[in-house]
Amino acid sequence: MTRAKTFVGGTYPAHNKDRTKAQPIALAPVPEVLIYPLCQHIGAPCEPLVAVGDRVLRGQKIADSTAKICAPIHSSVSGKVIAIEPRPHPNGQSTMAIVVENDGLDETVAPFVEPKGLDELSPAEIVEIVREAGIVGLGGAAFPTHFKLVPPPHAKIEMVILNGAECEPYLTCDHRTMVEKPELVVQGLRILMKALGVNQGYIGVEVNKPDAIAALSSACAAYSGIQVVPLQVKYPQGSEAQLIKAVTGRELPAKKLPADVGVIVNNVGTAAAVAEAVQTGLPLMERVVTISGSMVERPQNLLVRIGTTFGDLLTECGLKGQPGKIINGGPMMGMTVGTIDVPVTKGVTGILALSEAESCQLEVGPCIRCGRCVDVCPMFLLPVFLGQFAERGMLDKAEEYHILDCQECGCCSYVCPARRPLVQNIRLAKSGVLAKRHQ
């Protein structure tokens, strides 16, 4: 086998995947009340298409928008709309949400499109299906997928890369999807390739998932032009720019999109969702979520109806006691939530419950200039100085040192022996720089 590919920089956090990586995807119980925030994607929030008191069916579109960068939202159960009001969102804010009471009947809408074979579908039809199905990037970013399928006219797309790196510790939802539904993933890739009119497809997978690599390799063996690319186990291997670098050797220029180097990247889960939507004519209503962490009694990968709350899932998996932190996503880039009443949205990859000991506020010491943050930064920035400029409010200097190129992977904070909040300060300064620009 050829040597696993990778990028320069990065770090090696403990995987913490052992408790869930062999757990088959199980069905999560469907709760009595589901919450659908009107913004589950990057872009404009949707407007509700239903009113309080309306009956909705499973798969019915309940919110949409005419904005370009947006994805419609569908009910994942049949039942009654009982409220449209601000509710806590897993990103920490409080946003408008449609609340549906499940009637337990799972009465489903008719497919919004007649299922067709890949050969009969035109690229425009695929884009329309992906949009209507409300599919967004399921790797966590939640960028509307249909928008990526219509690249700017100047971009010459040559290939689609599926991101199966799953470099965040704990998370195994993509791993299980690749192992259990490799045909669906490959089919999704073929659909995306057809939509973009390209004949090269790659699936990048870290080598700590040999079963996924084997399953995908045999699933794509029949198709020329599709190849599984083993990647070294290193964080942030799944970051878009680093993945493109590893797979193609191309370096994404600063402030450019993958399309500018001829590449479109999608998560493996997204590809599976696209294939499912094309096959069934039904929208995105569920996703796989890894529930793990030291405080979880029975860590699992669950197929969850969108709208199920974190609390429902933590009850299902059992808590060993009072957690110190609950994280939406992985431990490197995930966000803590202040309440378990937040719902699983399309971008939620994992729910982690960490112990109080793991969550204690770390004592921050002085920077000893060890340079480890410089060594690990995958963007080749100097976090040691960016952190100082950020702390002192020296925004011009921070910009001169390319603070806006930081993609907030958190490698610098992870390795800092003085436990300085580097990426945290850089994040704040970045928003300061942007705010200043918009003035």
Added chain:
Amino acid sequence: MDSSKLLMSSSPHQFHRDNTSRIMLEVLMALAPAAVLAVFFFGVRALWIMLVSIAAAVGTEALIQKLTGRPITISDCSAAITGLLLAFSVPASLPLWMVAIGAAIAIAIGKAVFGGLGHNPFNPALVGRAVLLASWPAQMTAWVEPFTFLTTATPLAALGLESAQTSYGALFLGAVPGSLGETSALAIIAGGLYLLWRKIIDWRIPAGYIGTVAIFTWIFGGEGLCGGDPLFHVLSGAVLLAAFFMATDMVTSPVTKLGRLIMGIGCGLITSVIRLWGAYPEGVTYAVLIMNALTPLIDRYTQPRRFGGVTR
């Protein structure tokens, strides 16, 4: 479950196990072989010098932190390293009270006045040594033979006097006159390799330093061009100790990879120039201190090309 007890914090939520005190402790461990050999060669007096130096360094740090109302941070082991490195760079015959003054100055003038750990521009141990050398030049160069404690000259000084050449074997093991911790190449390389393996120091500094000294002294160190004795120059004096433990001091060396290479090469050049043409037989102290002074500048002009920084 009580939601109000959930800690809200910004990512990341997982951290590398290395912290500052652990790194400092490992540096101390890496210095241990050289310390043991120093006691072996220079007797119990070497042990006293090390203990007094460490005690004075740690005590000074604690005292200053107490007087200025700052948190006492001696448990981070950084002051102990300064104390041990200062002890390593003085002769075994130096009076203990001078050792104590040197260590106190190293911490007070070399570190505390700049704001403590992480803020000092110069290597504190070398600041202490420079002050001692300027204050008591006779005592600071009163070298003794290992085991016998007879007063003698170091191999480097002996070279200047054109007396007999010291054998490579003696230089490698450390059975030669010199500062406590600098004589044994074997012990220093063992500790240095440990730090390299643990990725606590960057290979670029020792490689740049040692390589430059070897090449420079080979070219210019003998009669005519390329007639020097590079192995002698690398093994003698404090080049190895400085290359692995002093020029690599994180606080006072560059953070960029290229910068670290420049740091190593610069130290090597200055050391060689002082040795070959300067008034002192050894030039390590000033070489490292001068490069320390240049570190902010080096960092500034060796910023790596950022990822995606070149448009295609």
